Amino acid sequence: MSSTPSSVNQSAGIGHEPTAAAQEPVLSVRHLRVEFPTRHGTLVALDDVSFDIAPGEVLGVVGESGAGKSMTGNAVIRLLELPGRIAAGEVHLSGKRIDDLPEEQFVPLRGRHIGMIFQDPLTSLNPLFSIGDQLVETIRAHLPMSEREAREEALRLLREVGIPAPESRLDSYPHQFSGGMRQRVVIALALAARPEFIIADEPTTALDVSVQAQILALLKRLCADHGTAVMLVTHDMGVIAETADRVAVMYAGRLIEIGPVDEVVRNPQHPYTKGLMASIPGIARRLERLYQIEGAMPRLAAIPPGCAFNPRCPHAQQRCRDERPDLMPAGGSRAACWLHDPVDPLPPRLDLEGQEVSHVR
Template identity: 65%
Template sequence: MSEPLLKIKDLIVEFPTRRALLRAVDKVSFEIAKGEVLGVVGESGAGKSLTGAAIIGLLEPPGRIAGGEIYFDGQRIDNLADEQMRHLRGKRIAMIFQDPLTSLNPLYRVGEQLIETIQTHLPMNKKQARKRAIELLDEVGIPAPETRIDGYPHQFSGGMRQRVVIALVLAGEPDLIIADEPTTALDVSIQAQIISVLKRLCSERGTAIMLITHDMGVIAEIADRMAVMYSGQIVEIGKTYDLIKNPKHPYTKGLMGSIPSMSGEVKRLVQIPGSMPRLNDIPSGCSFHPRCSKVFEPCYSKRSPQIKVGQSDVACWLYSEEDKK
């Protein structure tokens, strides 16, 4: 297989506070191939969004990358100067945020924002950029783009605004889009539309997506692979189908068990007891051990490495015997 588009190795994100150093992302490693869709799931505070922000270089201070390496298209990007990083942002790596209602500047026409972005990344004059902007709006499914381009964001509905956001993200023709819960703030009926627009446009262009969400349905629909994050770590990563049908890590099992099945058999949903540890109180060893039903000796003292189980990588001591065989 060729060089991955994005390669992350042992990424650590820390927040220095007055009391302690909080480690929000703890040695996360994964890869995204060209054109691949990687879904990242996990509870709130598991470090999903921070991982995304770290990749595009938009961590909010005092948060900072404290260790690890990020390679994009073979080039190391985690130590780039801000000005060099800016040239990657929007052009090679783009990001969609949660709330389309607040992602657009309320004082500028949609067209102005599109043209500004297009001209930042592509050598076009104003007229060409405007033409391109109309094409983009058309592609994301905005009706009558020739007139809507002169509208202000408040004149668009939530779903339409997220389409505008997607148009803005596609304006620089990036290779990777980090979509941070792009549908969470939208009506359920609109969510599917937005996801299908995103999926269609990215597969046409061969754009890879890192889709951060806690909506399993969305992941199941478009992700090729998925990663499960818990307390700043990836506990399991593998093919979406494998993880949903045959989860390995006790946390993934719990997560899958907590989704109501549509097939008709009425069972009690599985609950994972307790809640995710706070950042200033992460348990020793495997951070999931206080909530794990299969907890045994090694879990208390040491964190498990990623162990290959079938097609997936699982960070759980339960599988370490298999590994040795």
């Protein structure tokens, strides 16, 4: 942390992050930039992304496809697909810088210090080994335990993630489990080495709603119990709303709003977040028309100068087209929008009734 004094200001200066401000963050990402050199030029997939996650905290990372949410996770665990590479920035895990570690020192971090849960449980499980063997192997690879102790520990883990009659399931193979049960096993595997940080990338997207609720509740409870920090990557705002403590909203490879979950959901500050929230049909309200953000997110090859959202933004003015806004305190969160410039805020456009204009036709 000490190497980046400015970042301390950024995270500690915000009073409404009670957990983050009090303790040293488990994960700290500073000015992360990921580039994809292609033959048509360099694409900037992540641009100046900074955030912290405190122990026991769940940070939800949301965005639409191509916004860079999965890329953020993959950059942290160095699973970027080629030719992607980290071009600038720093990643610290428990105060130790990890983005500049040589590959052979980084690989052991995965599993031991960083747990991973992916969308498809079958990508994390080896179909040729029983889940008991896989758990025992993972546990023994990271913790000093005998075969028997590791088997006891595996049983305990399976019981903890809610597998009924774990004694009889230890020798079963992944294909003998249902989708929800498989994801439970994956969570057990991710927790096996008691990592301080877990990345969950769309962990419930492949599951039915009823099972989704079970898995999210489990993930949240276990991480709170163990004090594990979680980065929950998903496109589903509903999942974020009920699971995350804080939310980071991404757009075109940039972090455009970050704050406590109820602030961002109930009182979004960035015009994109506002539009996104309003475009989600809810079951408690019924609208004649859904709020609709015109257009679509720009391709990485064609990100406009200034604020990336300016061509779709109802409030955009010349400054938005020229200068890129940084995250600025806005309401209860921080948003990258000139409407919230502390020195010279841009006036929002108002309609005839004095309401902020929106896109609804």
